[in-house]
Amino acid sequence: MNLHSNHKLLFSVIFLGFLALSMVIAVGPAIGVENSMHPLPGAKPMTDLEKRGMGVYIAEGCVACHTQQVRPIEMDQVWGRAAVPGDYAYVEPLGMWSPYAPALLGSSRTGPDLTNVGARQASETWQYMHLYNPRMVVPDSVMPAYPWLFEVVAEVGADDAVVPVSGEHAPPAGQVIPTEDGAALVAYLLSLRQASLEGSPTDHSEGVAGR
């Protein structure tokens, strides 16, 4: 009866040992985070339009190149103050096919961090032009264009935001307006602004590491 000849013993140790370690290092800490999650006093819940926009953000895979986490280190100060868990408190799962919070923190900065993009680029028109074709506003950008978030119409309605498109990117005729998804995505991007930490119990702004 030893590990080398008793497969039940060997495989049980392998299975239960790993399960126990996983509980300690993953499931336990995740539950701990869930229980200590509180929104910041200055933060606003997401509107339905912004939630839909977050869905577009996830569906188009924006998280492959954009982070939404400002680390407590000097090089990240350009993106805003250091992120705290409460910054993400109002983000909810997208639905039954995706019952997990979307992976907004990201893992790659091929493009800039978007934590505070709503404050940094507050112009709706700029955001529309940038999504229609990023090279209209940032010539060296390598970001994909998203023309399917827009449509070309002959007559513009009263509520429609017209996207000023000219030159090589312009359609042969008509005006460019965002689709509902396009408008939702821009609403979401503009909603990305860091809330103030003042008066918050999670105020860590004093203790910035790496200075």
Added chain:
Amino acid sequence: MAADSASVVPGGSALARDHSRPLTVGKASVHPVADKDTQSTNLIFAYLGCAAVWLVIGTFIGEYLGIKFSSPDMDHLPWLSYGRLRPVHTNTVFWGWSSLALIALAFYVVPKTSNRRLFSIPLAWVSLVLINLAVIVGDVLLLSGINNGGQEYREYVWPVQAVFAVGAILVAYNLIQTVAKRDVEEIYISNWYIVAAFLWTTVVLVIAYLPFYQTNPISESVIQGYYMHMGVGMWFTPLALGLTYYFLPKLLNKPIYSYSLGVLAFWTQMLFYTMIGAHHFVFAPTPWWIQTVAIIFSVGMLVTLAAGTGNFLLTMRGSFRTIARSYSLPFILAGVLAYFFWSAQGSLEALRSLNLVWHFTNFTVAHSHLTMYGFVAFLIWGGIYGLLPMLTGREPRAFLVGVHFWFAFVGLTFYGTALMIGGTMQGLSWLAGSPFIDSVNTMVPFWLWRAVGGSLMFLSHLVFAYNLWTMRPARAPAPVKAPAVTARALS
């Protein structure tokens, strides 16, 4: 050699030999005879055939994605846009190529080392159908913009990944039953690794896909770090290592250097590796203590690495001439060295000081290709070229295997070097506080070199697919009629 023949050699005989030296190293033929168990051979070949198709599709997509960095306006179709296509590339090569190929080899190694047939061949076919189905449906959904919430490497929505999980669990059951009914006393070390990979991955998939403790982005990130690390390190790594514990001694025709060292590497793998997932979120607002634990155990992984790699290299010691004369063993040597160097690189990336430079950059992309490709894919290829001729009785053309090896190796070297240098420059640009667009412009030449390397890698996969085809089982079974009764008695 040239100096020798010019100065020392008196006669012309050596010179004449030099002139007749062939362009390539002569590779030893293995004079294979087809395996009698044609059912098992057909099953293994079907798995490998599907894997090769997914490899070609998945890396063609990868190549296309790479070119997009240099030419972002080459198409404006939603289904082909970068954000949707990237997870199609990663999931296809993970679940379609690597997983199916590793399972194929496990279906040979586990029965062989258990001295019996696979527990159920029909069940293995069911698994093949389920896994292929998951990859097809999962990919189509990703292309149409339906994913799990953008979590890397688990982008397939849960009903799709559930189909994959059922397929994998059936394989696990099949393999465990094979080991349980083995006709030898001891459980060979390969089977520790292979069965463990299935048990661990079952746990990983269940934890990753239960939603209750992942309802906000921070708790989700805790699970994501765990998942994306264990999905690689408790699935592909132990499968590849377990198979190598069989193929290396088998192909060298000598025992593994130290069985105990293999056991040590095994338990440290489970203990250390499990703890290090959070190093993917260093400096993130996830609990600080799991990041610190992750960094400490990342360094501890050097023990596992040294034990595993040392064991393989000491087994190879004195046999390097055999390796040079073989067409399969060079892949295994390259894979073992890649395992050591690029896993050690991963430990370095976890250190806070280096993470500062490399996190979020293209250096990470280099790392994941150097490991999943340089380590895992090369060991798979070594196993396939070592095994299939013994099963089907057909050898590939040694020259074309060489083309496969060098295109893949040189391609990966270009790929990895370009992104390691470029990624470092990207990080230094951010540290220097330069405008963000500078880090994009810095990458432009490196993205081009990455595409060149990627093209060579893709070409090598076409050659591999052809080589696999030349090793296919003969259509007509061997003329020797082996009645079922006899076959059972023999096995």
